[in-house]
Amino acid sequence: MSKLVLKNIGKSYGNFDAVKDFSLELASGEFVSLLGPSGCGKTTTLRMIAGFMPPTTGTIEVDGRVISSPAGVVPPEKRGMSMIFQSYAIWPNMTVGQNVGFGLEIRKLPRAEIERRVDRILEVVQLGALKGRYPAELSGGQQQRVALARAIVVEPEVLLLDEPLSNLDANLREEMRFEIRRLHDEFKITTVYVTHDQSEAMVTSDRIVVMNKGRIEQVDPPHTLYGKPKSRFVAGFIGRTNFVERDGGTWSIRPQAIGLSAARPTANAVEADIVGRSYLGEYWDYLAKPLGETKPLRVSTGPNALFEVGQRVWLEIDPAAMVRVA
Ligand SMILES: Nc1ncnc2c1ncn2[C@@H]1O[C@H](COP(=O)(O)OP(=O)(O)O)[C@@H](O)[C@H]1O
Ligand SMILES: [Mg+2]
Numbered sequence: 001m002s003k004l005v006l007k008n009i010g011k012s013y014g015n016f017d018a019v020k021d022f023s024l025e026l027a028s029g030e031f032v033s034l035l036g037p038s039g040c041g042k043t044t045t046l047r048m049i050a051g052f053m054p055p056t057t058g059t060i061e062v063d064g065r066v067i068s069s070p071a072g073v074v075p076p077e078k079r080g081m082s083m084i085f086q087s088y089a090i091w092p093n094m095t096v097g098q099n100v101g102f103g104l105e106i107r108k109l110p111r112a113e114i115e116r117r118v119d120r121i122l123e124v125v126q127l128g129a130l131k132g133r134y135p136a137e138l139s140g141g142q143q144q145r146v147a148l149a150r151a152i153v154v155e156p157e158v159l160l161l162d163e164p165l166s167n168l169d170a171n172l173r174e175e176m177r178f179e180i181r182r183l184h185d186e187f188k189i190t191t192v193y194v195t196h197d198q199s200e201a202m203v204t205s206d207r208i209v210v211m212n213k214g215r216i217e218q219v220d221p222p223h224t225l226y227g228k229p230k231s232r233f234v235a236g237f238i239g240r241t242n243f244v245e246r247d248g249g250t251w252s253i254r255p256q257a258i259g260l261s262a263a264r265p266t267a268n269a270v271e272a273d274i275v276g277r278s279y280l281g282e283y284w285d286y287l288a289k290p291l292g293e294t295k296p297l298r299v300s301t302g303p304n305a306l307f308e309v310g311q312r313v314w315l316e317i318d319p320a321a322m323v324r325v326a
Contacts, residue, residue, distance in 0.1 A: 004158055148183060
């Protein structure tokens, strides 16, 4: 049986549909991201799962039990869920250990059991040595780990995270993605993770729900979304791509699926002019305009493939890498 089931969930503000006809089932222990641009309804969906507001339409079930419907909601504190917000406030006047143990104190667990569980989770998030410190004495990443430890230590049925890394700088954000996935592999808590960052969703998730204007565009594992996007919106949102019109349809071709060479490689290659380039260290990002066309294609090559702007080149497109999008 599915752990968490959303059936035709909708949320309207007046006649504006913030979320519409949203259906999703999470297996027990699954990690699913809600991914989409700002304003597409991610936070609204998560807040409905958490029980902060009733849906306008539809139902939410945990283990087959209805916990949300337009008729009413089981309140957040009775759902067995932990939620981490963008501003993951941890209590400044409590030590790391007290912050993490607080949820267990409320549940009135025996002292020794609390100590055991707090110590274990602090080891896992590599904060064992900092148990007695106060938040002001921690870095941003360490504070984020405290917030994660505090949410996980109570062993929630479902863990909800709303853009939990957006206050961290780029390097730390990248490191914490792996940390979040590692914690998931360790504790296997059913998780819904909200983000507008496609790399974050791809690193952490078993499946990604791509949202656009309150609706689901596609639900798939990361490699399927990237390789077989169903719509132009998904192809453009997950990674960089080129759109070309051919045979009355729109096709998506990834920049790295196009070969670039100075000499003609095969009979199928087409001639193009290099009209722009950027060096990104790990790769080159070229703009190559096929002869007779107006729109250049983006082409990614290895860092050692050198072409000058204005140079005539040959493009080779792998037909198997072309995906038809609606
Ligand atoms: N209380 C509200 N009243 C009216 N509109 C709202 C309210 N809360 C959110 N919205 C609108 O609903 C849409 C979805 O918001 P939200 O779920 O916060 O998006 P996201 O988290 O994907 O950025 C946005 O257009 C937002 O302006
Ligand atoms: Mg949001």
